[in-house]
Amino acid sequence: MRVFLLLIAACASGKPETLEAKAPAEDPRALRAVASFSSIADRGDRSRALFLEASRVFLHPRCANCHPSGDTPAQGIDMHRHDPPVVRGKDDGGVAGMRCTGCHQDHNLELATVPGAPHWQLAPIQMAWVGKSPHAICEQMKDPARNGRRSLAETVEHNAHDKLVAWGWNPGHGRNPAPGTQEELGRIVQAWVETGAECPPEGAK
């Protein structure tokens, strides 16, 4: 009986802590809803805060691993060097004999544990994120010379609907997904653009 009561006590005391840990603002797996930024009165400040929230996705290993600053992608949540050793090649899709699509399919392979999504490849070097601050990534994302020649509207579309971007939330084989959902990221980037696409100051995280 004593053990039984102790178990009940443990369960009862654990429940509020679990719920609290899952609150959006505290959970590293979640993204804040766009509405929660409405309390920031200044439009520019709101825009900067929205980008900082989006940068949690951009800098997550699931996304940053294929936005390397060098020629070799990383892998894993610890961002270790891709194995087998591969390089980006002229078109960011690998080199002869070692193309990304030589191994990666257009979908995850659960038995072989090889991740996959349509048009699997590295982001161009101009779109490198690893080692960069949210400020630097923001400026990069607004610059057509460094964002794949995209307008801001196209940047929203890319974040919200691109199928390779979508893999970040469907990485397969027990891998940790990027925070939130692609739909939520799309809404945040859309709101960032609508509030002037302001960039957070250097040093802001």
Place this chain on the structure above:
Amino acid sequence: MIRLNVNGRTHDVDADPEMPLLWALRDLLGLTGTKYGCGQALCGACTVHLDGEAVRSCVTPISRAAGRKLTTIEGLENRALQDAWCELAVPQCGFCQAGQLMTAAALLAETPQPSDDEIDRSMAGNICRCGTYSRIRAAIKRAAGVK
């Protein structure tokens, strides 16, 4: 039923579209030159060409090969490369060599006269437990006519 064009011949294969191409080649078509190594695209032993691109057949679903030109070691036409392999006695145990040759052929098709760095980058994913790497590189250079 999935129609495969392998080494210029057409085969209708009755199998799950997700079956690894390697299984179909070896178990259904009897083309056993392509080897099973790791099953996870990590060693390169199972490399074949799909429309000229080197792919790891152990992780490539047969549905991806439908309607495309598939080449295995049995159908490799780069004679100069195979002659160089023999002349330099590249293989030791030989298990990985079909994959090595297919990757090397894909490299030479795109870069007929590769540098050492280009060879290393393209061959980096093909593992040889006998350590024949220096002979592999030498044979590629001989086939390419570079020193």
